[in-house]
Amino acid sequence: MTGKLTIYTLDWVPEGPRGFVRDLRLRWAAEEAGLAYDMGTVRFEDRETNHLESQPFGQVPFLVDGDIRMFESGACLLHLARKSETLMPRDTAGEAETTQWVLAALNSIEMVTVPWWFLKITGKEDNGLTGWVDRRLAQLESVLSRREWLAANRFTVADLLMADVLRVSLLRVHGDRPATEAYIKRVTDRPAFRKAHADQIAHYVAADKERSGRQ
Amino acid sequence: MTGKLTIYTLDWVPEGPRGFVRDLRLRWAAEEAGLAYDMGTVRFEDRETNHLESQPFGQVPFLVDGDIRMFESGACLLHLARKSETLMPRDTAGEAETTQWVLAALNSIEMVTVPWWFLKITGKEDNGLTGWVDRRLAQLESVLSRREWLAANRFTVADLLMADVLRVSLLRVHGDRPATEAYIKRVTDRPAFRKAHADQIAHYVAADKERSGRQ
Numbered sequence: 403m404t405g406k407l408t409i410y411t412l413d414w415v416p417e418g419p420r421g422f423v424r425d426l427r428l429r430w431a432a433e434e435a436g437l438a439y440d441m442g443t444v445r446f447e448d449r450e451t452n453h454l455e456s457q458p459f460g461q462v463p464f465l466v467d468g469d470i471r472m473f474e475s476g477a478c479l480l481h482l483a484r485k486s487e488t489l490m491p492r493d494t495a496g497e498a499e500t501t502q503w504v505l506a507a508l509n510s511i512e513m514v515t516v517p518w519w520f521l522k523i524t525g526k527e528d529n530g531l532t533g534w535v536d537r538r539l540a541q542l543e544s545v546l547s548r549r550e551w552l553a554a555n556r557f558t559v560a561d562l563l564m565a566d567v568l569r570v571s572l573l574r575v576h577g578d579r580p581a582t583e584a585y586i587k588r589v590t591d592r593p594a595f596r597k598a599h600a601d602q603i604a605h606y607v608a609a610d611k612e613r614s615g616r617q
Numbered sequence: 618m619t620g621k622l623t624i625y626t627l628d629w630v631p632e633g634p635r636g637f638v639r640d641l642r643l644r645w646a647a648e649e650a651g652l653a654y655d656m657g658t659v660r661f662e663d664r665e666t667n668h669l670e671s672q673p674f675g676q677v678p679f680l681v682d683g684d685i686r687m688f689e690s691g692a693c694l695l696h697l698a699r700k701s702e703t704l705m706p707r708d709t710a711g712e713a714e715t716t717q718w719v720l721a722a723l724n725s726i727e728m729v730t731v732p733w734w735f736l737k738i739t740g741k742e743d744n745g746l747t748g749w750v751d752r753r754l755a756q757l758e759s760v761l762s763r764r765e766w767l768a769a770n771r772f773t774v775a776d777l778l779m780a781d782v783l784r785v786s787l788l789r790v791h792g793d794r795p796a797t798e799a800y801i802k803r804v805t806d807r808p809a810f811r812k813a814h815a816d817q818i819a820h821y822v823a824a825d826k827e828r829s830g831r832q
Contacts, residue, residue: 508723
């Protein structure tokens with residue numbers, strides 16, 4: 403028996419990041435696992451400093467689960483995965499393989515795609531990371547051309563995270579990768595993704611209304 | 618009861634990366650935990666393609682632990698940590714906090730420092746990531762100025778990984794961060810780090826001799 407699960411995100415964001423804020427990963431995992439949860443918020447204004455005691459890098463999401471407080475979406479996903487076999491197999495080998503691909507999504511793919519994207523949106527289209535991004539995505543395409551799911555021959559939290567990382571990195575800019583595109587579609591077609599995505603959008607639309615009411 | 622633990626690395630590397638190849642993280646963890654292990658190797662030549670069935674991104678380390686095969690140093694560390702309370706507390710809150718900081722080392726610090734360093738060594742000293750690196754290291758300095766260890770008020774695998782990430786990112790280039798420098802020294806002064814580091818150097822020096830014997 404654990405206590406109440408609360409996922410924290412920002413109270414409002416501009417339109418651009420809606421549908422991509424990383425609380426979506428935790429909403430999605432909770433939906434897949436059938437875990438009841440509430441949403442909590444921190445203010446968008448001063449977000450880099452207003453919740454450092456909960457997240458020392460000034461980011462979201464973080465979660466509170468009874469007595470436990472955690473940040474880092476990958477760590478939160480592993481924590482939630484321990485609560486539900488839907489997210490991660492219970493046997494040691496299946497757990498090891500799932501954990502391996504959770505870390506690969508973050509440290510072999512996102513570690514390259516996020517800085518590449520950051521440089522790109524700050525005006526450095528040709529930024530020295532493009533070759534590295536292309537190589538990693540080609541290696542992943544090779545993996546995904548041989549199987550439907552990353553770990554344990556079934557959907558796991560590793561697919562949830564990898565699909566989110568790939569979705570955010572705007573894959574198509576890097577060329578034609580049919581297995582990867584089919585994979586992203588397969589994973590994000592899941593009802594739990596669609597609900598989490600719709601709920602995040604609705605959360606920010608409601609925040610727009612509250613803001614305009616205050617003005 | 619688990620089977621034999623084998624940590625895989627490259628059979629040889631040039632002098633530059635010696636002492637920094639990431640098998641060191643796993644050697645170090647095994648030494649801290651008192652786990653017996655063997656070393657295995659893959660060839661340096663053609664390393665990007667000669668072991669893709671073990672590591673689909675062509676990197677090291679990876680490990681074999683009885684029936685389990687795993688890659689991603691962070692995932693391997695979490696796997697080893699489950700075997701030893703020296704590396705991670707056994708209670709759910711302590712495990713969650715440790716996991717959170719393992720992921721933070723990889724996804725909040727290394728995700729910025731490694732691409733920054735990659736751009737720097739490929740000739741882009743002023744590369745657009747410097748401000749981001751500085752901000753993250755300042756946030757971490759703030760955390761480390763208030764405590765000795767990242768999680769659970771004691772050494773854990775999160776300190777092992779964070780110290781290694783910081784050590785590799787050549788911290789001093791970014792200015793004066795006394796708490797972070799004291800932290801790196803505190804963690805890398807541990808006998809298990811010094812043994813793992815010396816063993817890695819010795820492994821490559823022995824490989825030099827074998828190579829010159831072959832020529």
